Amino acid sequence: MRRTIDWADGAIEILDQCALPHEVRVLRLTTVDELIAAIRRLAVRGAPALGAAGALGTALSALRHRDEDAVRADAKRLADARPTAVNLGWGVRRALNRLPEGPQFVLEEAMAVLDEDERVNRKASERAAEFLLDRCARRPLRLLTHCNAGRLATVGWGTALGVVWHLQAAGQLEYVFADETRPLLQGARLTAWELGEAGVPYRLLPDSAAASAIARGLVDAVVVGADRIAANGDVANKVGTYPLALAAARHGIPFVVVAPMSTVDSQVPSGDGIVVEERAAEEVTHVAGRPVAPPDAAVFNPAFDVTPADLVTAIATEDGFFPLE
Numbered sequence: 001m002r003r004t005i006d007w008a009d010g011a012i013e014i015l016d017q018c019a020l021p022h023e024v025r026v027l028r029l030t031t032v033d034e035l036i037a038a039i040r041r042l043a044v045r046g047a048p049a050l051g052a053a054g055a056l057g058t059a060l061s062a063l064r065h066r067d068e069d070a071v072r073a074d075a076k077r078l079a080d081a082r083p084t085a086v087n088l089g090w091g092v093r094r095a096l097n098r099l100p101e102g103p104q105f106v107l108e109e110a111m112a113v114l115d116e117d118e119r120v121n122r123k124a125s126e127r128a129a130e131f132l133l134d135r136c137a138r139r140p141l142r143l144l145t146h147c148n149a150g151r152l153a154t155v156g157w158g159t160a161l162g163v164v165w166h167l168q169a170a171g172q173l174e175y176v177f178a179d180e181t182r183p184l185l186q187g188a189r190l191t192a193w194e195l196g197e198a199g200v201p202y203r204l205l206p207d208s209a210a211a212s213a214i215a216r217g218l219v220d221a222v223v224v225g226a227d228r229i230a231a232n233g234d235v236a237n238k239v240g241t242y243p244l245a246l247a248a249a250r251h252g253i254p255f256v257v258v259a260p261m262s263t264v265d266s267q268v269p270s271g272d273g274i275v276v277e278e279r280a281a282e283e284v285t286h287v288a289g290r291p292v293a294p295p296d297a298a299v300f301n302p303a304f305d306v307t308p309a310d311l312v313t314a315i316a317t318e319d320g321f322f323p324l325e
């Protein structure tokens with residue numbers, strides 16, 4: 001299966017996630033500016049995929065500029081392209097650290113980031129699947145997920161949807177409820193596409209229907225990804241995640257986060273320190289480019305929210321459950 005992002009013949013190739021689900025389009029990015037634009041319009045998105053993008057973008061710059069200062073300037077622009085997912089800056093730093101050895105070593109490190117990604121996400125998601133089989137009495141399981149934390153949010157495999165793949169292979173999955181995930185509809189456009197491609201039974205639902213689905217006993221567990229996990233276990237993820245954690249706690253079902261350790265930011269003591277990206281008003285006032293709100297509507301459009309650690313049942317990583325023992 002094609003990687004979501006990869007290096008090919010001296011350029012970065014991505015699956016254009018703005019074209020899905022109607023078209024599988026590969027974009028070939030040859031400059032840092034093209035990559036930054038792709039990151040900002042979510043043509044490439046999802047914390048682990050952004051880590052890979054940051055690393056590859058740094059390699060692209062190092063192979064094009066002899067002047068280290070120019071590379072470091074590009075690296076900062078890349079790291080600043082989106083503020084919430086810690087992996088973007090982490091990937092940039094991973095690659096940039098090899099700059100003194102030369103540009104080929106920057107690329108070598110970037111490729112190591114990509115090669116590690118699927119392995120660590122398979123381990124983290126397998127750990128979460130085993131946790132849910134141990135914790136939930138009902139078989140097969142009915143999961144609810146939010147946004148897209150599948151292979152499209154990573155280099156390959158996925159985090160929250162990696163749990164789905166493991167359970168499906170074990171014959172332990174009944175269906176997945178996939179939140180549409182307003183306003184950019186990552187669930188309706190991307191998660192539904194991934195689940196359909198994999199032959200997984202799923203039902204797409206309005207974000208506003210998720211809590212009542214849980215209240216009506218239609219969900220055994222909520223499984224989501226993450227963009228930044230603070231040292232105390234507070235979790236930043238797509239906006240709409242926090243209400244799911246509240247509903248899960250109210251109705252006594254597990255709320256499980258799946259993420260690689262590269263999503264943990266030990267420099268941030270709690271969720272209060274996580275910068276939440278605010279995006280353009282048009283994402284809310286327009287649907288498919290058509291205005292649905294008054295032209296002078298004021299908008300609040302945070303792209304993420306923060307779920308406090310006490311509402312998180314478990315954070316499954318490749319190294320164990322965070323915080324690690």
Ligand SMILES: CSC[C@H]1O[C@H](OP(=O)(O)O)[C@H](O)[C@@H]1O
Pocket residue numbers: 042045046047048146147148149150153154159160186224225226227237238239303
């Ligand atoms: C496996 S990380 C996926 C994570 O990233 C998404 O945000 P965005 O689509 O804005 O990049 C969302 O928070 C997902 O849970």
